[in-house]
Amino acid sequence: MGTVVRLIRAKPPERQQLVWFVCGAGPLLTFTYFNLLPQQVIAICVALIPVVVAIGVLRYRMLGIEIVLRRGLVYGGLTAAVIAVYLTVTVLVGSALDERPLPGVLTAALVAVSLTPARDRLQRMADRFVYGARRDALRAIAQLGDQVAVAGESDLLPAALQAVTDAVRAPAASVTAPDGRSIGSTGDTSKTGPTFPLQVGGRFVGVLQVADRGPADSYGETETRLLATLAPQVAVLVRALELTEALETERDRVIGATRAERDRLRRDLHDGLGPALSGMGLGLQAAVDTLHAGDRPACTALLTRIRDEVDIAVQEIRRIIDGRRPTALDAMSLAEALRRHAKTVSDTLPVEVTVTELAELHPEVETAAYRIVTEAITNTARHAEAQRCRVLLAARDGTLHITVTDDGAGIPPGTPVGVGLASMRRRAQALAGTLTVESTTSDTVLAATLPLEAL
Numbered sequence: 001m002g003t004v005v006r007l008i009r010a011k012p013p014e015r016q017q018l019v020w021f022v023c024g025a026g027p028l029l030t031f032t033y034f035n036l037l038p039q040q041v042i043a044i045c046v047a048l049i050p051v052v053v054a055i056g057v058l059r060y061r062m063l064g065i066e067i068v069l070r071r072g073l074v075y076g077g078l079t080a081a082v083i084a085v086y087l088t089v090t091v092l093v094g095s096a097l098d099e100r101p102l103p104g105v106l107t108a109a110l111v112a113v114s115l116t117p118a119r120d121r122l123q124r125m126a127d128r129f130v131y132g133a134r135r136d137a138l139r140a141i142a143q144l145g146d147q148v149a150v151a152g153e154s155d156l157l158p159a160a161l162q163a164v165t166d167a168v169r170a171p172a173a174s175v176t177a178p179d180g181r182s183i184g185s186t187g188d189t190s191k192t193g194p195t196f197p198l199q200v201g202g203r204f205v206g207v208l209q210v211a212d213r214g215p216a217d218s219y220g221e222t223e224t225r226l227l228a229t230l231a232p233q234v235a236v237l238v239r240a241l242e243l244t245e246a247l248e249t250e251r252d253r254v255i256g257a258t259r260a261e262r263d264r265l266r267r268d269l270h271d272g273l274g275p276a277l278s279g280m281g282l283g284l285q286a287a288v289d290t291l292h293a294g295d296r297p298a299c300t301a302l303l304t305r306i307r308d309e310v311d312i313a314v315q316e317i318r319r320i321i322d323g324r325r326p327t328a329l330d331a332m333s334l335a336e337a338l339r340r341h342a343k344t345v346s347d348t349l350p351v352e353v354t355v356t357e358l359a360e361l362h363p364e365v366e367t368a369a370y371r372i373v374t375e376a377i378t379n380t381a382r383h384a385e386a387q388r389c390r391v392l393l394a395a396r397d398g399t400l401h402i403t404v405t406d407d408g409a410g411i412p413p414g415t416p417v418g419v420g421l422a423s424m425r426r427r428a429q430a431l432a433g434t435l436t437v438e439s440t441t442s443d444t445v446l447a448a449t450l451p452l453e454a455l
Helices: 002-009 014-033 039-059 062-096 104-131 137-150 153-168 221-292 296-322 334-345 363-384 419-430
Strands: 172-176 182-187 195-200 203-210 351-355 389-396 399-406 434-439 444-451
Touching (some): 137 221, 153 203, 221 363, 334 363, 363 389
Antiparallel strands (some): 195 203, 389 399
């Protein structure tokens, strides 16, 4: 009854071990108690007891038996090899020196001394096989470097983790990012184990977790120190991969922005400036024809019309230049570009720029946000007589919110809308956004909204 209760309360793998024992010993005890089986069958059942016990021990790693067997076989084989070599060499040397006055004991001593280096080498090989590289940290670091050196770019982290697991004979290892996502792993990562923080230059880049080998084979102090030594090497690799990914993302962003800018220039030149220049060429040809015909009034009218067309073309060129993507956005992020512009506007007006974490913006949205904020800062520095200016950019509900606040004198009532304000409002409306200005005698608040995705 007690065995049944214990079987119900037990947890894996103890439950499986008890099941094997009950299956082997239970029928034997039952039939023996009631004397229902002949002696031959009882003898067979008794012989099965060691079998089920062995299955419970070996299959479910009871008492860490796989470690005992592994180390016993290694050191047993090592001992047998050393004894065999000792005996063989002793017999051969002793036979060769039988006719000489050299005692057999001295012969054995010479053999022992001569075989000591070989024995030490065998000992180190056995230690490396059983314990991994935990007794030689420099060798473990060198192996990690060797594996990373020959691995492909996509296999760098798995190769490093494989070197870590090989060093301490761990079943698995993994690296997780600060946000909890998995960066790389090797082996069965379902097992838990000791963790080591990964830091580079004071920056936390992730966590290295090494899976436990088993309940009866925990990592000792030497192995823990070795893992702590290998962790910084893995951290440097993780940081390098992180920088590589960031560089590729930035490169894609710049390429995308450059392509969008090129398409915009091609579209504006083809649809606007191109036809205007063609029209002026045709008008000049018509003016030449009327001049040859002696029709001076008609020629004068044509030239006047062409001059008007030139003025329109100049305005179109200015519009194209004004809509050109700022060079600063190709070299740095939106937040960095705004802070850089704020420092160059005025030495007397401190500008505080706050940008919350933004996802990658569409190039048109990023350009519009930059132009609106820089124009607002410039207007504040020129006209507001403010002591401080604050800029806030935040993304909420698929919309980029821009707020520029100053503590200046405000906009006097009845002041006509200037070119700068009209340009900012036009930029916002072109992307289906909004722009409002609220001004009092003590402050001015400019608020703009832009969709995170351009139309």
